Amino acid sequence: MKLLIKNALLDGEAKDLFIDGKFITRIGTNLAVEAERTIDASGKAVIPGFVNMHSHAPMTLFRGFGDDMPLMKWLQERIWPHEAKLTRTDIYWGTKLACLEMIKSGTTTFADMYFNMRGIADAVTEMGLRVLLGDTNIDNFDPQLTEKAKEHTKKVFKLVQENYGERIQMSVAPHAIYTVSGELLQWLNNFSREHGLLMQMHVAETEGEVRDSVKNFGLSPVRYLYKLGLLSPRLIIAHGLHVDEDEIRMLADHNVKVVHNPASNMKLASGGKFKFVEMKKAGVTVGLGTDGCASSNNLDMIEVMRYATFLGKVWRHDPEALKADEMLEAATCAGAKMLGLKAGYIREGYLADLSLVDMHSAAFTPNFNFVSNLVYAANGSCIDTVICNGQVLMENRVVKGEDEILEKAAECAYNLVRR
């Protein structure tokens, strides 16, 4: 489709954007082009779609199901018993709800770790977003489960390759070093190298994980991964909260990517001192994520930008640290770069993954600094229109099928806990 967006504010100036197929092909003023459809963006600003680099999409179904509980009690009593009962239909509607929520707050791409790839991929395909699927592997150091996981990974990889299109990218996703054996970690790493896949993993999320890693493997998590040969440009680690200076250098040396999840880290009390400044200085690409809705309860990347800067400023005692511009970059281009997407910028030749921000509200009044208002004052409700891969997913805050998604996802959630 040929789509013309007229008068969108871009870097302080009203511009027209011409989208041909999935790319932004021209940006200018008063573009004389033939479009099949025109969107008037007067009073709205255009920004790249957010890239949410860590989530567990179907866990929207567990939103508010056991907050303010200690981690292990919550996992053992609330999450694990019910996760075991999730059907593909549950996964599908939970993911649809997540997609709806992401579209409504301006996210066009997300990286995910869960299970039942078909349910997730079907939902994302229909909703029009991009996803980095991660079929989460756990073998609990049981050799039989290790072999099963290998077979499963091969099967799922084939399934996704054969059945889904360009917006659905596959990755391998070992859960964490305390749930996945070194044998399986290395096998998955080889598999990812062989098939050119990215690898997602929770690393250094809690102090307990670091303590146990030293106890069990004689090394801190990043050093243990180095020893196993897992540090590579394909590796994307979620959290990376508890790492020392040498580990940051190791991550930089191997071009490992890191995803900061401030809301989850705060709510689960995992830690408040993410080393954003040190990592950036060392040359590590740092993106942002929400984590799943059972950890931090919503999928709003504007809030995540704000948490990241607020938390970074306060633990450093430095109001100048983690500026608004850096947050927007981390929430857009950094993620796009990790995924190898030509996205994250509003530029000719880049993918048409973008949002229009409605500035007719208190959050953008006055508008001395648009990015500052976006990061420090707004929330996801400022997003008016969302386009991904050249397709309009939301206009005037209306997403097709919203009512059905809310209803079906709630039904799945209530049935699930009764099962």
Next chain:
Amino acid sequence: MKLLIKNALLDGEAKDLFIDGKFITRIGTNLAVEAERTIDASGKAVIPGFVNMHSHAPMTLFRGFGDDMPLMKWLQERIWPHEAKLTRTDIYWGTKLACLEMIKSGTTTFADMYFNMRGIADAVTEMGLRVLLGDTNIDNFDPQLTEKAKEHTKKVFKLVQENYGERIQMSVAPHAIYTVSGELLQWLNNFSREHGLLMQMHVAETEGEVRDSVKNFGLSPVRYLYKLGLLSPRLIIAHGLHVDEDEIRMLADHNVKVVHNPASNMKLASGGKFKFVEMKKAGVTVGLGTDGCASSNNLDMIEVMRYATFLGKVWRHDPEALKADEMLEAATCAGAKMLGLKAGYIREGYLADLSLVDMHSAAFTPNFNFVSNLVYAANGSCIDTVICNGQVLMENRVVKGEDEILEKAAECAYNLVRR
């Protein structure tokens, strides 16, 4: 006016609320009453209006005007030179913008510290909210300014008493111990006792303030106030971040109230370890505030509840600390109690200061726990209808005069920085 709200979700059950004049007079099911107006609240929950206990309303005009800057540079180059040029018209429109923003996010009452009471009181009167006005005093330890401040306080008190109604409550508001002499502090305290006024003040906001207090007065801030005789049930301190255990006991002993402003504390890097749990345990009433929009950029009390709990959990390494229910209480009943208002609860005989929350959104899907969804997943945009003192200030997210307020406030802000 007699107003009937039908089928609002209250503690998990659909109830009718009958509002006669400014009070909720009846709560029940299928109430047979004669109302002049009926609001169908099906699919919506009713909650008390938020009480924002610390703000500088007209500073909406400075939103985004100098973020990510060091405090003194920001004050000296951005804020103070422009504050000196504020006219009553600026203050009026800046306050209207603040009121609009507060109504849109469910706040019905706020405590404020600024100057030019007429501009603020006129705006609040028209917008229909309640306010605790604070005419901020600064004498910079200059005896001439001390005397001027006394005269000014008497004049302003008389002006407010004579010109404004019940929704506009006056207080005295010395800025802080580092800008107000002991002489003026004691005079203001006597004045507040004599006239039965509350007293608002910034106390123990930064480590620098504590250091200077010890250096200049030989005592930490709370101890210094104790020595001056200022600790009393009339005193409401904003921040109270850097206080020790003995000081918390002193605050409790004198029934001093404390207002926590987590967004401001994080963004300005004032400190991240507010002692909410210790204060509550000691018996201190703790409310929540946004601070002004030049400090934390928006006035959304739902976000403030979330920041307070997230920050409290993470520095304590305890995901069970500061539960969602406690946050809602701090954002509603605690503030109402500080102000002596029969509000903060949805109960018969209480003031009709309330909001209807639209639950038809991802944030409330599924709805296992309404308060959890409100505090952990929602934002101000979930507020559909706001009623204060029995008057409907917003319905279906429409506030009367919104466009004019946005336009006029922006105009004032842009003219101001050009002046």
